[in-house]
Amino acid sequence: xxxxxxxxxxxxxxxxxxxxxxxxxxxxxxxxxxxxxxxxxxxxxxxxxxxxxxxxxxxxxxxxxxxxxxxxxxxxxxxxxxxxxxxxxxxxxxxxxxxxxxxxxxxxxxx
Amino acid sequence: xxxxxxxxxxxxxxxxxxxxxxxxxxxxxxxxxxxxxxxxxxxxxxxxxxxxxxxxxxxxxxxxxxxxxxxxxxxxxxxxxxxxxxxxxxxxxxxxxxxxxxxxxxxxxxxx
Numbered sequence: 001x002x003x004x005x006x007x008x009x010x011x012x013x014x015x016x017x018x019x020x021x022x023x024x025x026x027x028x029x030x031x032x033x034x035x036x037x038x039x040x041x042x043x044x045x046x047x048x049x050x051x052x053x054x055x056x057x058x059x060x061x062x063x064x065x066x067x068x069x070x071x072x073x074x075x076x077x078x079x080x081x082x083x084x085x086x087x088x089x090x091x092x093x094x095x096x097x098x099x100x101x102x103x104x105x106x107x108x109x110x111x
Numbered sequence: 112x113x114x115x116x117x118x119x120x121x122x123x124x125x126x127x128x129x130x131x132x133x134x135x136x137x138x139x140x141x142x143x144x145x146x147x148x149x150x151x152x153x154x155x156x157x158x159x160x161x162x163x164x165x166x167x168x169x170x171x172x173x174x175x176x177x178x179x180x181x182x183x184x185x186x187x188x189x190x191x192x193x194x195x196x197x198x199x200x201x202x203x204x205x206x207x208x209x210x211x212x213x214x215x216x217x218x219x220x221x222x223x
Contacts, residue, residue, distance in 0.1 A: 032210060034210075041199075042216065042217075043201055043214040043215060043216050043217050044154065044201075044214050045214070046211055046212070046213075049210055049211075087153060097142060097159070097205060097212075098156055098159060098167060099156070099212060101153035101154055102153060103152070103153055104153055
């Protein structure tokens with residue numbers, strides 16, 4: 001099992017749609033989880049940290065299920081500007097904060 | 112705008128050249144990173160510096176040589192690279208004990 005696995009995508013959705021990305025991780029002792037967003041030919045930028053109780057930031061909701069080792073990101077009312085690659089990122093334990101990235105899921109929001 | 116500054120933004124070098132990539136941050140972060148990213152792939156960790164000491168080297172070939180001259184600066188010295196080393200090189204930093212890693216805009220490297 002790969003350390004971090006994401007939906008392969010790509011996702012093409014119309015504006016206003018709700019889209020969900022899923023991610024699984026292999027190391028059950030992992031402590032920190034994140035969603036990063038990367039625009040074409042740009043650097044990754046932190047979108048959200050993912051907390052055990054789940055967390056929401058505007059149209060974005062992140063969930064963590066430790067029992068299933070599963071992380072999700074929900075985007076509601078998607079905008080054209082949400083088009084990007086979404087990277088699931090995990091910090092395994094004892095790693096000196098070495099982030100492990102999923103392969104990313106490309107989202108295109110169409111008018 | 113990112114608070115991690117990388118120069119140059121673009122670099123084209125021959126296989127016999129010696130060049131350097133530079134990274135600077137003034138956020139007081141004591142952990143700094145070099146990542147390499149190829150097209151349509153996620154970033155791959157190369158090196159981690161913690162308190163200006165190399166703490167992780169992900170079996171990177173010696174033609175890549177990192178240097179951390181002080182707590183604000185991180186360099187990546189390049190020598191005798193191969194065309195397959197062409198990629199986006201990302202510098203990042205983090206406050207020790209903090210959760211968030213901040214990436215620079217990256218340096219696009221082409222080896223000819």
